Amino acid sequence: MLLASSLWRLNELSGQVEHVAGLQNYRDIVTGPLYRIVTRRTLILAAGVTIFDIALAFPLAYYAARIASARLRPLLLLLIVMPLWANYLVKVFAWKTIVAGDGPADALFRVLGLHIQLGTSVWSVWLALSYLWLPFVVLPVYAAFERVPPSYLEASSDLGARSWMTFRRVTLPLVLPGVVAGSIFSFSLSLGDYLTPGLVGKTIFLGNLIDALAGIAHNQPLAAAIAFIPMVIMAIYLLIARAMGAFEAL
Amino acid sequence: MGQPVDRMSAEQPGVAVLLEKVEKRFGEVVAVDGIDLEVLEGEFFSMLGPSGSGKTTCLRMIAGFEAPSSGRILLGGRDVSKQPPYERDVNTVFQDYALFPHMTVEDNVEYGLKVKKVPKDDRRDRVADALEMVQLTGFGGRKPAQLSGGQRQRVALARALVNRPKVLLLDEPLGALDLKLRQAMQIELKEIQQQVGLTFIYVTHDQEEALTMSDRLAVFSRGRIEQVGSPAEVYERPATGFVAGFVGASNVLSGEAARALTGDAHAFTIRPEKIAMADLDHQAVGDECTATGKVQEVVYLGASTRYVVHLDVGGELVIVQQNLDTSSMEALQVRGKAVRLVWKARNNRPVEEATGAIGGSADPEEGVR
Known part of the structure; x- marks a missing residue:
């Protein structure tokens, strides 16, 4: 259905969809600078969110799986999962309030002596999305750490490797599939989300573009064609992830 | 009921491992209850006992995975009680082999040499030698998952032996193999030990295995050593009722x-x-x-x-x-x-x-x- 409607065209005079198959929508996407800019921007946002989430999730998962005592561990996991219980919109509006002018974020930066105003910038969107998808990244990484048998670490140490070497050569390669698995969530969810960019920020991303074309401009054929951009990106991403063994880690 | 250690002091050559009043407690549980033991260089020494008798804990303390609650552990006359495993000149063959699944057989065997920064040419030769010794030449490119249980066991052995440790520790290494393979491996292990002339400390709950392979063995029960001696001594002259019952019917x-x-x-x-x-x-x-x-x-x-x-x-x-x-x-x-x-x-x-x-x-x- 999506594929079929992406091949139709909108008669610009009548505003009616003409059910004639053609590749003109795809030609527009490839040649139009707007779509390329928005696609690149969305990719950078999704990558930024994913990198930030991995950077946060990795030490968090490591601490929960390896260092925390048996009593602390369930509590930590509960804290990580708890935000998932709250409504999505509640969390988005909370972030809108946090980053708004004269909000808590502003106050914090003022105390730190920094002249930063997040407001409705892309940085606010980046922070909000990173917060939203963090649990989805932490859990697979945590599971990956849990799945490395202690005897591997003992064997490495027994063979002469110090902690750092063991981490680099044994733990990290074994945890990597879990990290990639987690990144699938943060990346794909960031790629498709349009509510958070719309509510927290002002910048147009792919999701907002599709929303505007389908809802406001009534150009469903072009919206459908644009919807294929994140799908193609995710297909490539998943192929790479599968090659890295991420699906076994799920 | 330990072994008297006055026969030979640690400073003299000949003693590979010396345990002095070694004790290990896990909270309330006493796993190892004040053990004195000496293992001689080049010896095939078995620690025999039922599960929970403290033999594995003892081995893990020699390897450095557990620190003794009290007492001293000497390797070649040097006190290593406080040293981490990577500073001890011993290597372990684990019960579950603990082969690194993401590395090939060759990488697994090479691992110890690599982290110790042995030059590359030397490394390649030693890995080839080690694989030859365990009859796995040609298997270097495989992943552990592509090997049978017996082959994995050999890789684990090669990975430990390639480092030429002073003492090789084996934690029930044949436990996961079927009877036929186990008996074949017993003979092979013994041959390898004689070939390389290393000190082997072998943990097992199988009395037959301990009797057939060891030069000497220690019988463990409830965190203590009941008797130390040659297989013939332990079998013919059991020191306690426990030894008599556990070693042979x-x-x-x-x-x-x-x-x-x-x-x-x-x-x-x-x-x-x-x-x-x-x-x-x-x-x-x-x-x-x-x-x-x-x-x-x-x-x-x-x-x-x-x-x-x-x-x-x-x-x-x-x-x-x-x-x-x-x-x-x-x-x-x-x-x-x-x-x-x-x-x-x-x-x-x-x-x-x-x-x-x-x-x-x-x-x-x-x-x-």
Whole structure:
């Protein structure tokens, strides 16, 4: 259905969809600078969110799986999962309030002596999305750490490797599939989300573009064609992830 | 009941590993209860005992995975009690092999040399040699998941041996293999040990394995060592009732039964294969011991038959007879009959009262892992 409607065209005079198959929508996407800019921007946002989430999730998962005592561990996991219980919109509006002018974020930066105003910038969107998808990244990484048998670490140490070497050569390669698995969530969810960019920020991303074309401009054929951009990106991403063994880690 | 350590001091060459009053507690549980032990260089030394007897904890303390709660561990005369595993010149073959799944066989074997920054050419030669020793030449490019259990076991051995450690620690390495393969590996392990001349410390709960492979062995029970000696010594002259029961099947008689048979109430043990069946009117001559009883049970074992005899003076004896000219029918017909048993009194071994630790002990090792 999506594929079929992406091949139709909108008669610009009548505003009616003409059910004639053609590749003109795809030609527009490839040649139009707007779509390329928005696609690149969305990719950078999704990558930024994913990198930030991995950077946060990795030490968090490591601490929960390896260092925390048996009593602390369930509590930590509960804290990580708890935000998932709250409504999505509640969390988005909370972030809108946090980053708004004269909000808590502003106050914090003022105390730190920094002249930063997040407001409705892309940085606010980046922070909000990173917060939203963090649990989805932490859990697979945590599971990956849990799945490395202690005897591997003992064997490495027994063979002469110090902690750092063991981490680099044994733990990290074994945890990597879990990290990639987690990144699938943060990346794909960031790629498709349009509510958070719309509510927290002002910048147009792919999701907002599709929303505007389908809802406001009534150009469903072009919206459908644009919807294929994140799908193609995710297909490539998943192929790479599968090659890295991420699906076994799920 | 440890081994006296005054025979040789740690500073003299010849002692590979020395344990001094080593104790390990996990909270309330005492896993190792003050052990003194010395293992000589080039020796195949086994630690034998039931699970939870402290043998594995002992091995893990020598490797450095556990720190002793008190006491000292010396490797080649040097106190390593506080050293981490990567600073100790020992290597371990793990029970589950612990091969790195993301590395090839070659990378696994090379790992220890790589982290110790051995030059590349040297590394390649040593890895090839090690793989040849365990007969896995040509398997270097495979992943552990593509190997059979026996092959993985060999890789684990090669990965440890390639580092040429002072002492090789083996934690029930054959436990996961089937009987045929295990017996083949026992012979091969022993050959490799003699070939490289390394000190092997071998943990096992299989008494047959310990007896066939070891130069000397220590029998563990409840965190203590019951006896240290050569297989023949431990088998022929068990120091305690526990050793007699755990190493090979054995009979322990005590109290009234012992007094009636030997004139002394002190407990003694007699091996089942040392007892013969005789005519009911047989008279004891020389240093023979004799007793009458009723056959309670007959188990036909093919090459031999096992009889459980309830003695008239109390207690029971298990005896094993070769089926020289006894058929299964004849053997089974003895059930319920009165018999007279005869054995040489010099085969009686006085032992301390049986501790009854077999199977009845808590299992602190399993609990902490």
